[in-house]
Amino acid sequence: MMTSKETPWDMxxxxxxxxxxxxxxxxxDGITYAREFGAPHNERxxxxxxxxxxxxxxxxxxxxxxxxxxxNAALQESLNRVKILYHLSKNNG
Numbered sequence: 001m002m003t004s005k006e007t008p009w010d011m012x013x014x015x016x017x018x019x020x021x022x023x024x025x026x027x028x029d030g031i032t033y034a035r036e037f038g039a040p041h042n043e044r045x046x047x048x049x050x051x052x053x054x055x056x057x058x059x060x061x062x063x064x065x066x067x068x069x070x071x072n073a074a075l076q077e078s079l080n081r082v083k084i085l086y087h088l089s090k091n092n093g
Contacts, residue, residue: 017047030054 017023022037026044030053035044069076 030057 023034026033030050032048033044
């Protein structure tokens with residue numbers, strides 16, 4: 001069952017785990033990794049993310065993009081197209 005912080009994508013990633021294997025879990029920069037017990041550190045793979053942290057990072061990035069668009073005509077034009085696409089998608093499902 002998913003927790004409130006997990007996304008459906010996180011559940012799919014858990015499918016990489018082998019049923020009877022033992023894993024070491026590591027978390028760095030909001031990303032949760034797993035690696036089989038005894039495997040080298042570089043063989044870890046991502047199994048989840050801290051969704052709240054990811055959301056904050058994404059919002060910060062969009063804030064920077066919008067701010068930059070104020071002085072970059074090409075970027076502002078692209079942002080306007082994204083807004084139109086968003087509204088069309090939202091209204092027409």
